[in-house]
Amino acid sequence: MYSLILRERFGSITGSLWNLIFSRNMGGGPRTFPGGLNKWQWKRMHEKKAREKENKLLDQEKQLYEARIRTEIRAKMWGNPDSGEKTAKSKQSHGPMSSKEHIKTLADRFMKAGAEDLWNENDGPVKKSDQGSRSGSDSIDSTSSSPIDVRRLVSATCDSMGKNRAFGSSRRGFSSMSRFKRNESSCDEGDDFDAKKLDTLSPFSPKFAGTKDKVKSSRSVVGVIRNKGLFGRRKFRKNDSSTEEDSDEEGDKGKMIGWMDLRKTGSSASLGNHDIKLTKRVNRNVTDEELYPLLDINAVREDLSKRKSVDNVMEEKQEPHDSIYSAKRFDESCISPLTLKTLSASGIVKMTRVQDATLSECLDGKDALVKAKTGTGKSMAFLLPAIETVLKAMNSGKGVNKVAPIFALILCPTRELASQIAAEGKALLKYHDGIGVQTLIGGTRFKLDQQRLESEPCQILIATPGRLLDHIENKSGITSRLMALKLFIVDEADLLLDLGFRRDVEKIIDCLPRQRQSLLFSATIPKEVRRVSQLVLKRDHSYIDTIGLGCVETHDKVKQSCIVAPHESHFHLVPHLLKEHINNTPDYKIIVFCSTGMVTSLMYTLLREMKLNVREIHARKPQLHRTRVSDEFKESNRLILVTSDVSARGMNYPDVTLVIQVGIPSDREQYIHRLGRTGREGKGGEGLLLIAPWERYFLDELKDLPLEPIPAPDLDSIVKHQVDQSMAKIDTSIKEAAYHAWLGYYNSVRETGRDKTTLAELANRFCHSIGLEKPPALFRRTAVKMGLKGISGIPIRK
Ligand SMILES: Nc1ncnc2c1ncn2[C@@H]1O[C@H](COP(=O)(O)OP(=O)(O)OP(=O)(O)O)[C@@H](O)[C@H]1O
Numbered sequence: 001m002y003s004l005i006l007r008e009r010f011g012s013i014t015g016s017l018w019n020l021i022f023s024r025n026m027g028g029g030p031r032t033f034p035g036g037l038n039k040w041q042w043k044r045m046h047e048k049k050a051r052e053k054e055n056k057l058l059d060q061e062k063q064l065y066e067a068r069i070r071t072e073i074r075a076k077m078w079g080n081p082d083s084g085e086k087t088a089k090s091k092q093s094h095g096p097m098s099s100k101e102h103i104k105t106l107a108d109r110f111m112k113a114g115a116e117d118l119w120n121e122n123d124g125p126v127k128k129s130d131q132g133s134r135s136g137s138d139s140i141d142s143t144s145s146s147p148i149d150v151r152r153l154v155s156a157t158c159d160s161m162g163k164n165r166a167f168g169s170s171r172r173g174f175s176s177m178s179r180f181k182r183n184e185s186s187c188d189e190g191d192d193f194d195a196k197k198l199d200t201l202s203p204f205s206p207k208f209a210g211t212k213d214k215v216k217s218s219r220s221v222v223g224v225i226r227n228k229g230l231f232g233r234r235k236f237r238k239n240d241s242s243t244e245e246d247s248d249e250e251g252d253k254g255k256m257i258g259w260m261d262l263r264k265t266g267s268s269a270s271l272g273n274h275d276i277k278l279t280k281r282v283n284r285n286v287t288d289e290e291l292y293p294l295l296d297i298n299a300v301r302e303d304l305s306k307r308k309s310v311d312n313v314m315e316e317k318q319e320p321h322d323s324i325y326s327a328k329r330f331d332e333s334c335i336s337p338l339t340l341k342t343l344s345a346s347g348i349v350k351m352t353r354v355q356d357a358t359l360s361e362c363l364d365g366k367d368a369l370v371k372a373k374t375g376t377g378k379s380m381a382f383l384l385p386a387i388e389t390v391l392k393a394m395n396s397g398k399g400v401n402k403v404a405p406i407f408a409l410i411l412c413p414t415r416e417l418a419s420q421i422a423a424e425g426k427a428l429l430k431y432h433d434g435i436g437v438q439t440l441i442g443g444t445r446f447k448l449d450q451q452r453l454e455s456e457p458c459q460i461l462i463a464t465p466g467r468l469l470d471h472i473e474n475k476s477g478i479t480s481r482l483m484a485l486k487l488f489i490v491d492e493a494d495l496l497l498d499l500g501f502r503r504d505v506e507k508i509i510d511c512l513p514r515q516r517q518s519l520l521f522s523a524t525i526p527k528e529v530r531r532v533s534q535l536v537l538k539r540d541h542s543y544i545d546t547i548g549l550g551c552v553e554t555h556d557k558v559k560q561s562c563i564v565a566p567h568e569s570h571f572h573l574v575p576h577l578l579k580e581h582i583n584n585t586p587d588y589k590i591i592v593f594c595s596t597g598m599v600t601s602l603m604y605t606l607l608r609e610m611k612l613n614v615r616e617i618h619a620r621k622p623q624l625h626r627t628r629v630s631d632e633f634k635e636s637n638r639l640i641l642v643t644s645d646v647s648a649r650g651m652n653y654p655d656v657t658l659v660i661q662v663g664i665p666s667d668r669e670q671y672i673h674r675l676g677r678t679g680r681e682g683k684g685g686e687g688l689l690l691i692a693p694w695e696r697y698f699l700d701e702l703k704d705l706p707l708e709p710i711p712a713p714d715l716d717s718i719v720k721h722q723v724d725q726s727m728a729k730i731d732t733s734i735k736e737a738a739y740h741a742w743l744g745y746y747n748s749v750r751e752t753g754r755d756k757t758t759l760a761e762l763a764n765r766f767c768h769s770i771g772l773e774k775p776p777a778l779f780r781r782t783a784v785k786m787g788l789k790g791i792s793g794i795p796i797r798k
Contacts, residue, residue, distance in 0.1 A: 324376045324682040326356035333359050335384055336391055338431040346427070352377035354546045355384070363388055367518045367541035369493070369533050373555060374523045374676025375652070376546075382489045382519055383425050386410065389487040389517070390435055390459045403477065404454075405484030410462045411508070412491040413501065415441040415623060416630045417650040418462045421491065425460055435459050440467045440478075443623025450476050465496065465504035472511050479511050488512055490536060492649045493520035494529040494669060502532070509536060523676060524553065524669040553672050554705055558679035560687045562699065565712035567692035567762065568769035570662055571727065573712065574603065575610055576719045577688065578640060581658050589637040589656045593674050595663045597644045598741035602734050602770065603662070604642040609726035618644040648674045658686045664749070668701040694762065697751055727771045736776040739767050743778075747786050760793035 033042040328351045330343050343349070351359065354372035361368055362385035372378055386408040393407045412418050418439045425437040436457030440449055441464045449471065458481075461468075471478040488509075490496050496505050497520075518536045522529075530543070547553055554560065565573055574592060582588050592607075594600040597618035604616035615629045626646075633641045633653055641647065648670055656678040665671045671689070678685025689707065691698065699707070743763045746752040752759055767775045777795040778788065788794045 324352045324373070325350045326353045328356045334363065335359075335388060336432075339384065339387055339428055342428055342430045345430075348380075352381075354378055354544075355381045357544050357546050358382075359384060361542055361544065362517075362519060365517050367537040368544055369520045369525065369530065369537060369541060370544045370546075371522060371525045372546040373553065374673060375555075375680025375682075377681075378521045378523075379421050379424055379491070379650070379652075380428070382410070382491070382521055383421070383428055385519070386425070386460055386487055386489065387428060387432070387435070391432070393484070393486050394435075394459070403480055404458065406458060406461045406478075406481045407484060408460045408487040408489065409482065409485055409512070410460070410489040410491060411465055411468070411496060411505065412462065413464065413495050413649060414646050414651075415443055415464055416617075416626060416646065417491070418464055419627065419630075420650065420652060422462045425462070437462065439463065440471060441623075442467045443626070446470065446474070446476075453478070453481075465501055465508060469504050469507055472508065482511055483513055485512050485516050488516050488518045488536070490518075490520045491522070492673075493522045493533070493536075494524050494526060495522070495649060497529050497532045497535065502535075506535065524672050526669065552705060554675055554687075555679040555682075555685075556706075557682070557684040558675065558687055559685075560675065560689075560705060560707045561710045562689040562691065562707050563710055563712050564691055564693055564696060567694075568765055569712070569715070570690060570692070571603070571606060571769060572715055572720055572723045573690060574660065574662060575607060575612070575723055576713060576716055577660060577690075578607070578612060579716075579719065580713070581686075585657050587637050587655075588640075588658065589633075589653070590640045590658045590660065591647065591653070591656055591674075591677050592640060592642045593648065593659065593661045593665070594642065594644060595665075595745045596738075596741035598734075598737040599662075599745075600642050600644045602730065602738040605730050605734055606723070606726055607640065607642065609729055610722055612640055613638060614640040614642060616642045617647055619646055645670060645674075647677070651677060652680060653677060654680065655683065656680070656685060658688065660688045660690060662690050664691055664695045664698040666749070671702060672705075692762075694752070694758075730771070732772070735770045735772050738770060739763065739772060739776055740778070742766055743788075744786065747788065756788055756791045757793075760788070760791050764793050 033039070037045065329349055330351060331340055331349075333351070352372075354370065354376050357372075358368060358370050358381050362382070370378070370381070372381075390407045393405070410418075410421060412421060418441045422437050422439045429435050429437065434457060437460045438453060438456065438458040439462045440453075449467075453476075468478070490505070495501065518538070518541075520533055520536060525533075525545075533541075563573070578590060578592075581590060592603060594603050597620045600616060600618045601620065604614060607614040615633060617626050617629050617633075621629075629641070630647075630651070633639060637655060641653070645666070647653075648665075650673075659675055659678045661671065661674050665674060675687040678687060743759070746759055746762065747756075752762070764775055775793065775795060777797040778786075780789065780796050783789040783794060783796050789796065
């Protein structure tokens with residue numbers, strides 16, 4: 001009661017503070033703890049911390065124990081190092097070593113292929129700034145002709161290790177100064193370079209500066225060897241004959257006996273600020289001879305460059321020039337481990353060329369216009385940066401106060417493509433909890449869209465322009481969610497920036513924040529689109545063309561042919577060509593593109609009447625049907641899909657064996673995209689363009705493509721008869737609709753539309769070819785709009 005009254009009076013006291021004060025007074029202990037944690041979360045947090053501390057202590061204990069064991073082993077091998085005693089054997093075989101020898105050994109070791117893993121960040125052949133210091137060792141090498149007795153080196157080092165074994169247990173606590181001193185002393189037994197002299201040098205004295213490189217080198221030698229000693233498992237023994245051969249050639253090299261065994265222990269060392277890499281040890285599976293032949297540095301370098309060129313050749317062998325894949329793997333990029341997990345679980349390891357070319361640029365937040373061939377993985381190339389953008393935005397915590405922000409927006413031209421990209425996005429997000437992808441596409445109920453957007457997570461939105469604009473204009477709340485947008489992607493950019501879509505896209509852009517990254521992707525980017533791309537992209541955007549200037553935009557593995565045949569024969573030729581392909585390809589999967597939806601419908605009905613296994617997709621079909629057929633066609637083969645241009649772009653139907661285009665496409669770009677439904681992911685395929693003689697002019701637009709003209713096949717009389725019979729069965733209304741659509745399409749094509757009389761003639765021939773006795777009449781308004789009023793052969797409805 002008391003607490004209730006006070007609560008009313010001091011409403012400004014925050015809930016957690018209130019609970020803290022009053023629950024304590026009431027004897028239950030605080031209900032909330034710093035950070036808004038409850039009692040159990042607080043307890044679990046402390047338990048976790050305690051466990052971590054315990055593990056850390058155990059780790060330290062383990063390291064101490066290992067160090068002790070190693071010291072004991074060394075003591076057994078080399079006598080009592082503390083007293084400076086060595087076994088008689090070691091004294092015989094391991095004499096002192098000169099500084100030059102030290103450096104040569106070191107240089108030899110470090111110049112070997114694969115030795116990069118031994119270099120510290122501050123040294124190694126990769127960094128230009130360090131060239132100087134290494135050239136120092138080179139010059140020493142060139143003057144030094146005396147062979148190196150590595151056993152002596154080992155002996156000296158192991159001896160000094162013994163002296164310094166006390167350091168083993170407390171290495172981590174040492175400053176660089178103490179490390180320096182430790183290494184000096186580790187060199188002090190029988191070394192010409194005379195580490196004793198170094199004892200008197202301070203790293204800050206002028207004398208030291210001159211000897212710094214040598215000291216570094218000396219230190220590194222010590223580091224390598226000591227680690228070998230420390231982590232060694234086998235005792236020294238006589239080496240194999242191949243090493244002895246080396247020793248014949250180089251005199252003292254024969255004394256390397258025993259050294260080879262050390263390699264197994266996996267050491268690490270550096271020429272940099274640290275004498276020993278304490279954290280990283282590398283076990284490499286190479287042979288003894290390969291590892292320590294003590295060649296001179298130039299020889300080693302030559303060998304290295306030879307190996308590199310061999311590697312390159314191998315790589316090129318793996319990825320031929322026409323391969324869509326690059327040699328780069330996803331785990332070499334900085335995409336999130338959870339995404340990597342999904343990719344590797346799906347067997348996706350290597351990037352495609354477009355992914356390799358764009359990923360780092362896109363992840364850097366730069367705007368880009370990207371052109372890459374069809375079926376080469378552009379969707380993944382933009383989905384991966386979209387996911388990274390979302391992760392970054394969510395981690396930065398920006399926009400958390402806003403209403404469920406949308407961080408990435410992807411625009412694409414068709415509903416099927418939007419659904420396909422969403423499915424791929426969802427698959428990539430399999431292990432990312434709390435990140436959602438949603439679509440806004442036509443053909444679904446507006447209210448349902450709205451409910452879904454509000455109830456389910458949606459950081460990545462994939463939309464077709466029309467439906468997104470509906471939501472923006474009807475104030476469904478999407479505009480405020482888009483204010484947090486970080487990344488805007490336009491797939492099939494050339495189509496969306498073309499006149500048909502551009503106004504919608506412009507309106508959408510007006511609702512997006514200016515501070516954003518934008519990416520445009522397509523397989524075709526004509527010059528005009530490059531110009532208008534400024535509508536979306538920043539001035540300093542990159543243009544990434546993975547096809548290359550003057551290179552063919554279609555795939556070499558896709559055979560392209562063209563048949564020019566009288567227009568009236570097309571409905572006979574298509575079934576004939578299909579049957580021919582089906583006979584030759586048992587696992588066929590064919591797409592037939594027609595110029596309009598209603599012509600598509602007529603072609604589908606005809607093929608169905610002929611008992612072919614066929615489906616249809618076009619804009620006049622309900623969305624549910626479109627989705628179902630699209631999914632079915634994705635998953636099956638031995639199926640024919642008759643479709644309009646709704647399937648021309650982006651649709652990824654795997655293993656399509658043949659694409660037939662009946663009549664000219666709207667432009668060259670559309671021809672490439674339609675053809676691109678086959679030969680995906682670097683596979684083979686076939687494309688056939690079937691045109692009428694008066695459509696030949698279009699071939700000029702394709703003259704740079706490997707399109708082979710082939711003669712029209714002789715029509716099979718049985719097929720001809722079947723077609724005639726089937727056509728006769730088709731409802732007149734379907735044929736009339738096809739005629740009107742055909743007329744509308746060719747009227748809109750500049751080349752055929754400007755001569756209306758010829759167009760009317762051609763339309764009449766088409767009309768007869770589909771079994772209509774006379775052309776159906778047009779509405780007056782339609783005829784006026786199309787400029788066909790008063791043209792002979794175009795009947796108008798009274
Ligand atoms: N790195 C990869 N390794 C293996 N397969 C990949 C890789 N990247 C993408 N794919 C697969 O390649 C296929 C084609 O990809 P996608 O549909 O993105 O091509 P696209 O370039 O967008 O084609 P279009 O130009 O027709 O839109 C998909 O099945 C996709 O899963």
